[in-house]
Amino acid sequence: MPELPEIETLIRQLGNVLAGERVRAVRIFDEKLDPLPDAIDRGVRAVRRAGKGVEIDLGGPAIHIHLRMSGRLHWRSPGDIIPPHARFGIVFEAGEVLCIDPRRFATLTWHWAPAALRKQTANLLAGLDIPDIRARARGRRLPVKAFLLDQQAMPGMGNIYACEILFAAAVSPWRRAGEVTTIEWERIAAAAARILREAVYCRGTSISDWRDLFGRPGEYQRRLRVYGREGKTCYRCPARIERRKLGGRGTYYCPGCQG
DNA sequence: CCCTATGTTCCCAA
DNA sequence: CTTGGGAACATAGG
Structure with a gap:
Protein backbone atom coordinates (compact mmCIF):
# COMPACT_ATOMS: atom_id res chain seq x y z
CA MET A 1 0.00 0.00 0.00
CA PRO A 2 2.53 2.60 0.90
CA GLU A 3 3.97 4.76 -1.87
CA LEU A 4 6.57 7.51 -1.71
CA PRO A 5 4.65 9.97 0.53
CA GLU A 6 3.70 7.25 3.00
CA ILE A 7 7.28 5.96 3.22
CA GLU A 8 8.58 9.51 3.54
CA THR A 9 6.18 10.00 6.45
CA LEU A 10 7.47 6.85 8.13
CA ILE A 11 11.17 7.63 7.73
CA ARG A 12 10.72 11.12 9.18
CA GLN A 13 8.90 9.70 12.19
CA LEU A 14 11.43 6.87 12.57
CA GLY A 15 14.29 9.37 12.37
CA ASN A 16 12.86 11.24 15.36
CA VAL A 17 12.06 8.26 17.50
CA LEU A 18 15.26 6.30 16.76
CA ALA A 19 17.77 9.15 17.16
CA GLY A 20 20.57 7.93 19.43
CA GLU A 21 18.97 4.49 19.79
CA ARG A 22 20.70 1.12 19.61
CA VAL A 23 19.27 -2.17 18.34
CA ARG A 24 18.61 -4.44 21.32
CA ALA A 25 16.99 -7.32 19.44
CA VAL A 26 15.23 -8.29 16.24
CA ARG A 27 12.18 -10.45 16.80
CA ILE A 28 10.94 -12.62 13.94
CA PHE A 29 7.31 -13.70 14.19
CA ASP A 30 6.95 -14.90 10.57
CA GLU A 31 9.22 -17.80 9.67
CA LYS A 32 9.37 -16.60 6.06
CA LEU A 33 11.73 -13.88 7.28
CA ASP A 34 15.38 -14.41 8.19
CA PRO A 35 16.77 -13.25 11.53
CA LEU A 36 19.31 -10.39 11.56
CA PRO A 37 21.89 -11.42 14.18
CA ASP A 38 24.44 -8.85 12.97
CA ALA A 39 22.13 -5.95 13.81
CA ILE A 40 22.37 -6.44 17.58
CA ASP A 41 24.04 -3.63 19.54
CA ARG A 42 24.53 -1.38 16.52
CA GLY A 43 23.50 2.25 16.82
CA VAL A 44 21.15 4.02 14.43
CA ARG A 45 23.02 6.56 12.35
CA ALA A 46 20.17 7.59 10.05
CA VAL A 47 16.85 6.47 8.62
CA ARG A 48 16.31 7.14 4.96
CA ARG A 49 13.97 6.34 2.11
CA ALA A 50 15.07 4.47 -1.01
CA GLY A 51 12.12 4.58 -3.40
CA LYS A 52 9.41 2.76 -1.46
CA GLY A 53 11.98 1.13 0.82
CA VAL A 54 12.91 2.06 4.40
CA GLU A 55 16.60 1.90 5.21
CA ILE A 56 17.82 2.00 8.79
CA ASP A 57 21.51 2.92 8.56
CA LEU A 58 23.44 1.26 11.38
CA GLY A 59 26.73 3.00 10.66
CA GLY A 60 27.70 1.19 7.46
CA PRO A 61 25.51 -1.88 7.36
CA ALA A 62 21.77 -1.31 7.17
CA ILE A 63 18.40 -2.92 7.70
CA HIS A 64 16.14 -2.63 4.67
CA ILE A 65 12.36 -2.92 4.96
CA HIS A 66 9.93 -3.06 2.04
CA LEU A 67 6.25 -3.00 2.98
CA ARG A 68 4.88 -4.14 -0.41
CA MET A 69 1.07 -4.21 -0.48
CA SER A 70 -0.27 -4.51 3.04
CA GLY A 71 2.71 -3.83 5.31
CA ARG A 72 2.66 -1.17 8.02
CA LEU A 73 5.16 -0.02 10.62
CA HIS A 74 3.88 0.55 14.13
CA TRP A 75 5.72 2.11 17.06
CA ARG A 76 5.14 0.00 20.16
CA SER A 77 6.00 1.57 23.48
CA PRO A 78 7.21 -0.77 26.24
CA GLY A 79 4.25 -2.62 27.71
CA ASP A 80 1.90 -2.07 24.75
CA ILE A 81 0.14 -5.06 23.27
CA ILE A 82 1.34 -6.67 20.05
CA PRO A 83 -1.34 -6.19 17.35
CA PRO A 84 -2.49 -9.04 15.08
CA HIS A 85 -0.41 -9.89 11.99
CA ALA A 86 2.89 -8.76 13.52
CA ARG A 87 5.66 -10.20 11.29
CA PHE A 88 8.81 -8.83 12.94
CA GLY A 89 9.92 -6.28 15.47
CA ILE A 90 13.12 -4.29 15.90
CA VAL A 91 13.58 -3.65 19.60
CA PHE A 92 15.20 -0.46 20.93
CA GLU A 93 15.54 1.03 24.39
CA ALA A 94 12.69 3.49 23.82
CA GLY A 95 10.33 1.04 22.10
CA GLU A 96 9.91 -1.35 19.21
CA VAL A 97 9.33 -0.89 15.49
CA LEU A 98 6.75 -3.56 14.61
CA CYS A 99 5.87 -4.61 11.09
CA ILE A 100 2.17 -5.45 10.74
CA ASP A 101 1.40 -7.23 7.48
CA PRO A 102 -1.69 -9.40 6.89
CA ARG A 103 -0.64 -10.52 3.41
CA ARG A 104 2.94 -11.29 4.40
CA PHE A 105 4.55 -9.74 1.30
CA ALA A 106 6.75 -7.34 3.26
CA THR A 107 10.50 -8.03 3.28
CA LEU A 108 13.20 -7.52 5.90
CA THR A 109 16.79 -7.74 4.70
CA TRP A 110 20.31 -7.10 5.93
CA HIS A 111 22.88 -5.25 3.82
CA TRP A 112 26.54 -4.86 4.78
CA ALA A 113 27.19 -2.02 2.36
CA PRO A 114 23.94 -0.57 1.07
CA ALA A 115 25.54 2.72 0.00
CA ALA A 116 27.72 0.86 -2.50
CA LEU A 117 24.82 -1.14 -3.85
CA ARG A 118 22.40 1.76 -3.96
CA LYS A 119 22.23 3.09 -7.47
CA GLN A 120 22.32 6.78 -8.07
CA THR A 121 18.57 7.13 -8.12
CA ALA A 122 16.48 10.21 -8.53
CA ASN A 123 14.60 11.64 -5.59
C1' DC B 1 -18.45 -17.98 -5.48
C1' DC B 2 -16.96 -13.50 -7.60
C1' DC B 3 -13.86 -9.38 -7.55
C1' DT B 4 -10.73 -5.99 -5.47
C1' DA B 5 -6.45 -4.23 -3.01
C1' DT B 6 -1.37 2.11 -2.29
C1' DG B 7 3.85 -3.82 -4.90
C1' DT B 8 7.41 -6.63 -6.79
C1' DT B 9 9.19 -10.53 -9.27
C1' DC B 10 9.15 -14.33 -12.29
C1' DC B 11 7.84 -16.51 -16.60
C1' DC B 12 6.71 -16.44 -21.31
C1' DA B 13 5.89 -14.87 -25.95
C1' DA B 14 6.87 -11.61 -29.54
C1' DC C 1 18.91 -9.60 -25.52
C1' DT C 2 14.78 -6.44 -25.00
C1' DT C 3 10.02 -5.40 -24.32
C1' DG C 4 5.53 -5.83 -22.44
C1' DG C 5 1.80 -8.55 -20.45
C1' DG C 6 0.09 -11.59 -17.23
C1' DA C 7 0.26 -14.72 -13.15
C1' DA C 8 1.93 -15.53 -8.63
C1' DC C 9 2.73 -14.35 -3.97
C1' DA C 10 -1.19 -14.51 0.72
C1' DT C 11 -4.95 -12.51 3.02
C1' DA C 12 -9.04 -9.75 4.04
C1' DG C 13 -13.12 -7.48 2.75
C1' DG C 14 -17.10 -6.20 -0.17
Whole structure:
Protein backbone atom coordinates (compact mmCIF):
# COMPACT_ATOMS: atom_id res chain seq x y z
CA MET A 1 0.00 0.00 0.00
CA PRO A 2 2.53 2.60 0.90
CA GLU A 3 3.97 4.76 -1.87
CA LEU A 4 6.57 7.51 -1.71
CA PRO A 5 4.65 9.97 0.53
CA GLU A 6 3.70 7.25 3.00
CA ILE A 7 7.28 5.96 3.22
CA GLU A 8 8.58 9.51 3.54
CA THR A 9 6.18 10.00 6.45
CA LEU A 10 7.47 6.85 8.13
CA ILE A 11 11.17 7.63 7.73
CA ARG A 12 10.72 11.12 9.18
CA GLN A 13 8.90 9.70 12.19
CA LEU A 14 11.43 6.87 12.57
CA GLY A 15 14.29 9.37 12.37
CA ASN A 16 12.86 11.24 15.36
CA VAL A 17 12.06 8.26 17.50
CA LEU A 18 15.26 6.30 16.76
CA ALA A 19 17.77 9.15 17.16
CA GLY A 20 20.57 7.93 19.43
CA GLU A 21 18.97 4.49 19.79
CA ARG A 22 20.70 1.12 19.61
CA VAL A 23 19.27 -2.17 18.34
CA ARG A 24 18.61 -4.44 21.32
CA ALA A 25 16.99 -7.32 19.44
CA VAL A 26 15.23 -8.29 16.24
CA ARG A 27 12.18 -10.45 16.80
CA ILE A 28 10.94 -12.62 13.94
CA PHE A 29 7.31 -13.70 14.19
CA ASP A 30 6.95 -14.90 10.57
CA GLU A 31 9.22 -17.80 9.67
CA LYS A 32 9.37 -16.60 6.06
CA LEU A 33 11.73 -13.88 7.28
CA ASP A 34 15.38 -14.41 8.19
CA PRO A 35 16.77 -13.25 11.53
CA LEU A 36 19.31 -10.39 11.56
CA PRO A 37 21.89 -11.42 14.18
CA ASP A 38 24.44 -8.85 12.97
CA ALA A 39 22.13 -5.95 13.81
CA ILE A 40 22.37 -6.44 17.58
CA ASP A 41 24.04 -3.63 19.54
CA ARG A 42 24.53 -1.38 16.52
CA GLY A 43 23.50 2.25 16.82
CA VAL A 44 21.15 4.02 14.43
CA ARG A 45 23.02 6.56 12.35
CA ALA A 46 20.17 7.59 10.05
CA VAL A 47 16.85 6.47 8.62
CA ARG A 48 16.31 7.14 4.96
CA ARG A 49 13.97 6.34 2.11
CA ALA A 50 15.07 4.47 -1.01
CA GLY A 51 12.12 4.58 -3.40
CA LYS A 52 9.41 2.76 -1.46
CA GLY A 53 11.98 1.13 0.82
CA VAL A 54 12.91 2.06 4.40
CA GLU A 55 16.60 1.90 5.21
CA ILE A 56 17.82 2.00 8.79
CA ASP A 57 21.51 2.92 8.56
CA LEU A 58 23.44 1.26 11.38
CA GLY A 59 26.73 3.00 10.66
CA GLY A 60 27.70 1.19 7.46
CA PRO A 61 25.51 -1.88 7.36
CA ALA A 62 21.77 -1.31 7.17
CA ILE A 63 18.40 -2.92 7.70
CA HIS A 64 16.14 -2.63 4.67
CA ILE A 65 12.36 -2.92 4.96
CA HIS A 66 9.93 -3.06 2.04
CA LEU A 67 6.25 -3.00 2.98
CA ARG A 68 4.88 -4.14 -0.41
CA MET A 69 1.07 -4.21 -0.48
CA SER A 70 -0.27 -4.51 3.04
CA GLY A 71 2.71 -3.83 5.31
CA ARG A 72 2.66 -1.17 8.02
CA LEU A 73 5.16 -0.02 10.62
CA HIS A 74 3.88 0.55 14.13
CA TRP A 75 5.72 2.11 17.06
CA ARG A 76 5.14 0.00 20.16
CA SER A 77 6.00 1.57 23.48
CA PRO A 78 7.21 -0.77 26.24
CA GLY A 79 4.25 -2.62 27.71
CA ASP A 80 1.90 -2.07 24.75
CA ILE A 81 0.14 -5.06 23.27
CA ILE A 82 1.34 -6.67 20.05
CA PRO A 83 -1.34 -6.19 17.35
CA PRO A 84 -2.49 -9.04 15.08
CA HIS A 85 -0.41 -9.89 11.99
CA ALA A 86 2.89 -8.76 13.52
CA ARG A 87 5.66 -10.20 11.29
CA PHE A 88 8.81 -8.83 12.94
CA GLY A 89 9.92 -6.28 15.47
CA ILE A 90 13.12 -4.29 15.90
CA VAL A 91 13.58 -3.65 19.60
CA PHE A 92 15.20 -0.46 20.93
CA GLU A 93 15.54 1.03 24.39
CA ALA A 94 12.69 3.49 23.82
CA GLY A 95 10.33 1.04 22.10
CA GLU A 96 9.91 -1.35 19.21
CA VAL A 97 9.33 -0.89 15.49
CA LEU A 98 6.75 -3.56 14.61
CA CYS A 99 5.87 -4.61 11.09
CA ILE A 100 2.17 -5.45 10.74
CA ASP A 101 1.40 -7.23 7.48
CA PRO A 102 -1.69 -9.40 6.89
CA ARG A 103 -0.64 -10.52 3.41
CA ARG A 104 2.94 -11.29 4.40
CA PHE A 105 4.55 -9.74 1.30
CA ALA A 106 6.75 -7.34 3.26
CA THR A 107 10.50 -8.03 3.28
CA LEU A 108 13.20 -7.52 5.90
CA THR A 109 16.79 -7.74 4.70
CA TRP A 110 20.31 -7.10 5.93
CA HIS A 111 22.88 -5.25 3.82
CA TRP A 112 26.54 -4.86 4.78
CA ALA A 113 27.19 -2.02 2.36
CA PRO A 114 23.94 -0.57 1.07
CA ALA A 115 25.54 2.72 0.00
CA ALA A 116 27.72 0.86 -2.50
CA LEU A 117 24.82 -1.14 -3.85
CA ARG A 118 22.40 1.76 -3.96
CA LYS A 119 22.23 3.09 -7.47
CA GLN A 120 22.32 6.78 -8.07
CA THR A 121 18.57 7.13 -8.12
CA ALA A 122 16.48 10.21 -8.53
CA ASN A 123 14.60 11.64 -5.59
CA LEU A 124 11.17 12.47 -6.96
CA LEU A 125 10.61 14.97 -4.17
CA ALA A 126 13.50 17.02 -5.58
CA GLY A 127 11.79 17.16 -8.96
CA LEU A 128 11.97 15.16 -12.19
CA ASP A 129 14.93 15.45 -14.51
CA ILE A 130 13.08 15.95 -17.80
CA PRO A 131 15.99 15.32 -20.20
CA ASP A 132 16.80 12.11 -18.32
CA ILE A 133 13.15 11.00 -18.37
CA ARG A 134 12.82 11.75 -22.08
CA ALA A 135 15.94 9.73 -22.80
CA ARG A 136 14.60 6.79 -20.83
CA ALA A 137 11.20 6.98 -22.52
CA ARG A 138 12.52 7.32 -26.07
CA GLY A 139 11.12 4.61 -28.31
CA ARG A 140 9.18 2.92 -25.50
CA ARG A 141 5.76 1.74 -26.57
CA LEU A 142 4.35 0.91 -23.16
CA PRO A 143 1.62 3.16 -21.69
CA VAL A 144 2.98 6.22 -19.93
CA LYS A 145 1.36 5.14 -16.68
CA ALA A 146 3.29 1.86 -16.71
CA PHE A 147 6.41 3.90 -17.41
CA LEU A 148 5.69 6.12 -14.40
CA LEU A 149 5.45 3.00 -12.23
CA ASP A 150 8.89 1.76 -13.37
CA GLN A 151 10.92 2.01 -10.17
CA GLN A 152 14.19 2.41 -12.06
CA ALA A 153 12.97 5.58 -13.71
CA MET A 154 10.62 6.77 -10.95
CA PRO A 155 11.69 5.40 -7.57
CA GLY A 156 8.78 5.58 -5.16
CA MET A 157 6.01 6.22 -7.69
CA GLY A 158 2.88 4.17 -6.97
CA ASN A 159 -0.54 3.53 -8.45
CA ILE A 160 -2.58 6.19 -6.66
CA TYR A 161 -0.17 9.04 -7.30
CA ALA A 162 0.48 7.99 -10.90
CA CYS A 163 -3.27 8.28 -11.54
CA GLU A 164 -3.42 11.65 -9.80
CA ILE A 165 -0.37 13.03 -11.59
CA LEU A 166 -1.62 12.04 -15.06
CA PHE A 167 -5.03 13.53 -14.31
CA ALA A 168 -3.46 16.78 -13.11
CA ALA A 169 -1.24 16.86 -16.20
CA ALA A 170 -4.22 16.01 -18.48
CA VAL A 171 -2.35 13.13 -20.13
CA SER A 172 -3.99 9.80 -20.97
CA PRO A 173 -2.54 6.85 -19.01
CA TRP A 174 -2.51 4.89 -22.29
CA ARG A 175 -0.37 7.32 -24.26
CA ARG A 176 2.77 5.49 -25.33
CA ALA A 177 5.67 6.68 -23.20
CA GLY A 178 7.86 7.43 -26.19
CA GLU A 179 5.18 9.66 -27.70
CA VAL A 180 4.72 11.95 -24.70
CA THR A 181 5.78 15.44 -25.77
CA THR A 182 8.17 17.71 -23.89
CA ILE A 183 5.28 20.00 -22.99
CA GLU A 184 3.45 17.04 -21.52
CA TRP A 185 6.52 15.87 -19.59
CA GLU A 186 6.76 19.37 -18.16
CA ARG A 187 3.15 19.18 -17.03
CA ILE A 188 3.76 15.71 -15.56
CA ALA A 189 6.88 16.90 -13.73
CA ALA A 190 5.10 19.94 -12.30
CA ALA A 191 2.14 17.82 -11.20
CA ALA A 192 4.42 15.20 -9.65
CA ALA A 193 6.38 17.74 -7.62
CA ARG A 194 3.25 19.45 -6.33
CA ILE A 195 1.20 16.33 -5.61
CA LEU A 196 3.96 14.32 -3.93
CA ARG A 197 4.92 17.24 -1.69
CA GLU A 198 1.32 17.90 -0.74
CA ALA A 199 0.83 14.22 0.04
CA VAL A 200 3.93 14.20 2.27
CA TYR A 201 2.56 17.29 4.03
CA CYS A 202 -0.72 15.37 4.50
CA ARG A 203 1.15 12.29 5.82
CA GLY A 204 -0.11 10.13 2.98
CA THR A 205 -3.40 8.75 1.71
CA SER A 206 -5.58 6.59 3.98
CA ILE A 207 -8.05 5.00 1.60
CA SER A 208 -8.41 1.74 3.46
CA ASP A 209 -5.89 1.03 6.16
CA TRP A 210 -2.74 3.09 5.78
CA ARG A 211 -1.62 4.47 9.15
CA ASP A 212 1.57 6.26 10.10
CA LEU A 213 4.09 5.05 12.69
CA PHE A 214 1.81 6.20 15.50
CA GLY A 215 -1.43 4.83 14.08
CA ARG A 216 -2.74 8.11 12.67
CA PRO A 217 -4.39 8.16 9.24
CA GLY A 218 -3.15 10.51 6.56
CA GLU A 219 -5.19 13.33 5.04
CA TYR A 220 -4.48 13.20 1.32
CA GLN A 221 -7.53 11.02 0.58
CA ARG A 222 -9.59 14.21 0.89
CA ARG A 223 -7.60 15.78 -1.94
CA LEU A 224 -7.73 12.95 -4.46
CA ARG A 225 -9.04 14.28 -7.77
CA VAL A 226 -9.50 11.07 -9.75
CA TYR A 227 -8.47 7.92 -7.84
CA GLY A 228 -11.52 6.11 -6.49
CA ARG A 229 -13.99 8.43 -8.30
CA GLU A 230 -15.33 5.93 -10.87
CA GLY A 231 -18.72 7.02 -12.23
CA LYS A 232 -18.51 10.48 -10.66
CA THR A 233 -18.38 13.72 -12.61
CA CYS A 234 -14.90 14.97 -13.46
CA TYR A 235 -13.79 18.06 -11.54
CA ARG A 236 -12.54 19.62 -14.78
CA CYS A 237 -15.06 18.72 -17.49
CA PRO A 238 -18.60 17.28 -17.82
CA ALA A 239 -17.45 13.68 -18.41
CA ARG A 240 -17.59 10.89 -15.85
CA ILE A 241 -14.48 9.28 -14.39
CA GLU A 242 -13.81 5.75 -15.66
CA ARG A 243 -11.80 2.89 -14.28
CA ARG A 244 -9.95 0.32 -16.43
CA LYS A 245 -7.18 -2.16 -15.96
CA LEU A 246 -3.71 -1.16 -17.09
CA GLY A 247 -0.90 -3.57 -16.38
CA GLY A 248 -3.13 -5.35 -13.90
CA ARG A 249 -3.69 -2.19 -11.85
CA GLY A 250 -6.91 -0.26 -11.39
CA THR A 251 -6.53 2.93 -13.40
CA TYR A 252 -8.83 5.91 -12.92
CA TYR A 253 -8.95 8.56 -15.60
CA CYS A 254 -11.23 11.09 -17.26
CA PRO A 255 -12.07 10.14 -20.86
CA GLY A 256 -13.12 13.73 -21.49
CA CYS A 257 -10.03 15.78 -20.62
CA GLN A 258 -7.09 13.38 -20.39
CA GLY A 259 -6.02 13.48 -24.02
C1' DC B 1 -18.45 -17.98 -5.48
C1' DC B 2 -16.96 -13.50 -7.60
C1' DC B 3 -13.86 -9.38 -7.55
C1' DT B 4 -10.73 -5.99 -5.47
C1' DA B 5 -6.45 -4.23 -3.01
C1' DT B 6 -1.37 2.11 -2.29
C1' DG B 7 3.85 -3.82 -4.90
C1' DT B 8 7.41 -6.63 -6.79
C1' DT B 9 9.19 -10.53 -9.27
C1' DC B 10 9.15 -14.33 -12.29
C1' DC B 11 7.84 -16.51 -16.60
C1' DC B 12 6.71 -16.44 -21.31
C1' DA B 13 5.89 -14.87 -25.95
C1' DA B 14 6.87 -11.61 -29.54
C1' DC C 1 18.91 -9.60 -25.52
C1' DT C 2 14.78 -6.44 -25.00
C1' DT C 3 10.02 -5.40 -24.32
C1' DG C 4 5.53 -5.83 -22.44
C1' DG C 5 1.80 -8.55 -20.45
C1' DG C 6 0.09 -11.59 -17.23
C1' DA C 7 0.26 -14.72 -13.15
C1' DA C 8 1.93 -15.53 -8.63
C1' DC C 9 2.73 -14.35 -3.97
C1' DA C 10 -1.19 -14.51 0.72
C1' DT C 11 -4.95 -12.51 3.02
C1' DA C 12 -9.04 -9.75 4.04
C1' DG C 13 -13.12 -7.48 2.75
C1' DG C 14 -17.10 -6.20 -0.17
